[in-house]
Amino acid sequence: MFISLVRTVILYVTIIAAVRIMGKRQISQLQTSELVVTMLISDLAVIPMQDSGQPLFSGLIPIFVLIALEVFLSVIMLKSSRIRRVVCGKPVVIVQDGRILQENMKELRMSIEDLFEQFRQKDVFSLRDVAYAIVETNGTLSVIKRAEVDYLRPVDAGVRPRDDGLEVVVISDGQLSENSMRLCGKNEAWVQKVLRKEKTPQREVFILTVNSAGDYTLIQKERVKKKG
Structure with missing residues (x-):
């Protein structure tokens, strides 16, 4: 054994x-x-x-x-x-300019039901909304929607939102992550300054997340109430 x-x-x-x-x-x-x-x-x-x-x-x-x-x-x-x-094959276009390329679908042995199932997984519920659809080498489907039905981007509305950068977990259950600090451009001295400001010891921190702009979210551990 x-x-x-x-x-x-x-x-x-x-x-x-x-x-x-x-x-x-x-x-x-x-x-x-x-x-x-x-x-x-x-x-x-x-x-x-x-x-x-x-x-x-x-x-x-x-x-x-x-x-x-x-x-x-x-x-x-x-x-x-x-x-x-x-070894891996090449991407295959199955919808081009809104038109289904039937020969390519036959080559992939993909049925209409398979195609529409993958459309729905991409939040596409009408063929009229699709400009291009490509089957990648790993079998996943990439969908490009028509411009008029695609999501409106801030740049399309003339808005330039602030880029807060990457948010990472710097402290998890009281444990400090040096790798996460490097990713957000912070150091241990900065983290300790935040902990002093929040009047929270490191061991009492459940999660501390920080982004590159310096914005942080601190959640303390829940205290277990003793019965008796």
């Missing part, structure tokens, strides 16, 4: 490392090669996890080989657009 537990932990950590090496993507954003590697890694990890008589390296070595192949292929695709097209 103990051996199975150790093997499971090792494989679990290995798979997490593999996903981290391959990059941060959601399942729906995986390219063809990444999806294949992910499926193979999960299958390879199950074999030594379930069969304690199987050598652990019989699962680890193929996983490491697949990771190396994926990283190598990613580097090659960065340098060669031709190889990238061969």
